[in-house]
Amino acid sequence: MLSTKVAADTTPSTRNYDDNVAVDTKKKVDRARGNITQRRCLIDNIWNAHVVDYAHVYEADGKKDGLISKLERSWNVKSGTLNSNTRRNIFRLSAKLHRLFDEEKWLLLPETKIVDQYYEHYREAGYADEFPVIKDLSFNYTLVAHPDMRQVAIHRRVEGVDINTPGAFKTFIYPFDTFPVIVSHVHPCFVICNSGQKLKDYDKIVAFRKGDTDQRKKRIARIQSFSKRLDGW
Numbered sequence: 552m553l554s555t556k557v558a559a560d561t562t563p564s565t566r567n568y569d570d571n572v573a574v575d576t577k578k579k580v581d582r583a584r585g586n587i588t589q590r591r592c593l594i595d596n597i598w599n600a601h602v603v604d605y606a607h608v609y610e611a612d613g614k615k616d617g618l619i620s621k622l623e624r625s626w627n628v629k630s631g632t633l634n635s636n637t638r639r640n641i642f643r644l645s646a647k648l649h650r651l652f653d654e655e656k657w658l659l660l661p662e663t664k665i666v667d668q669y670y671e672h673y674r675e676a677g678y679a680d681e682f683p684v685i686k687d688l689s690f691n692y693t694l695v696a697h698p699d700m701r702q703v704a705i706h707r708r709v710e711g712v713d714i715n716t717p718g719a720f721k722t723f724i725y726p727f728d729t730f731p732v733i734v735s736h737v738h739p740c741f742v743i744c745n746s747g748q749k750l751k752d753y754d755k756i757v758a759f760r761k762g763d764t765d766q767r768k769k770r771i772a773r774i775q776s777f778s779k780r781l782d783g784w
Contacts, residue, residue: 572605572636572641573636576605576636576638576641577605579638580605580638580641580642580643583638583639583736584688584736590603590643591603591643591708592643592644592645592648593642593643593644593733593735594644594645594648594694594705594707594733595645595648595705595706595707595708596707596708596709596710597645597708602645602646603643603644603645603646604643604644604645604646604649605641605642605643606641606642606643606644606649606652606653607635607640607641608635608640608641608642608659608737608741608742608744608745609635609640609741609742609744609745609748610635635741638736639736639737639738639741640737640738640741641737642735642736642737647703648705651700651703655697655749655755656696656697656699656700656703657694657695657696657697657700658695658745658746658749658750658759659692659693659694659695659733659735659737659742659745659746660692660693660694660695660746660767660770660771660774661690661691661692661739661742661743661770661774662690662691662692662693663769663770665685665690665739666739666743666770666773666774667773668685669739669743669773670773670776673776685738685739685740688736689734689735689736690734690735690736690737690738690739690742691732691733691734692732692733692734692735692742693730693732693733693767694727694730694733695727695759695767695771696725696726696727696759697755697758697759698725698758700725700727701724701725703725704722704723704724705722705723705724705727705730706720706721706722707720707721707722707723707730707731708720709721743774746774747774747775750771750774750775751775756771756772756775759771
């Protein structure tokens with residue numbers, strides 16, 4: 552069920568990175584079915600209350616109310632009930648990765664079968680009155696980084712290894728081609744909206760596609776197509 556609380560204005564330009572997520576919402580995120588990382592950062596797999604934030608995948612603020620209304624119509628959701636404070640739109644990120652995510656330095660890319668479901672609907676119908684219903688508890692995502700991430704390494708905690716040993720962390724560098732598949736409870740509808748916003752400009756599309764396989768490029772192109780259609784409704 553989507554939250555009916557009013558979302559705060561927490562866009563990258565105005566966001567306060569102290570706690571802007573309500574306590575009851577945090578508990579729902581931590582207990583969300585399909586949230587296998589629980590309180591740990593989705594990307595580096597660490598947990599520390601002082602450095603791991605609750606991050607929104609897609610932000611709904613005053614500037615984007617028009618788009619939210621379009622999405623409500625598209626997904627056949629009651630008007631005024633869709634906002635960014637649902638647990639299916641919030642995940643945990645370390646402070647550094649949270650800021651880089653909001654600054655459009657990396658995005659999550661849904662797996663091919665999910666992207667294809669959304670794309671085929673848009674291609675055939677041109678609108679989404681009967682948007683595909685996807686009720687999975689967790690989803691697979693690929694981390695895709697902007698070239699500005701060249702100087703940012705990700706040190707990911709290795710499961711089952713003593714934290715006090717040298718092998719407790721594995722380092723990944725741009726373009727992160729060997730980074731493992733990311734499994735999360737966040738819903739692809741929010742991920743697609745976030746990634747689509749990041750892929751609106753041609754320069755961004757070119758940047759994010761560098762180093763990617765043909766299959767990833769196809770998914771990126773289709774998500775960018777979603778974004779253009781949403782803007783045109």
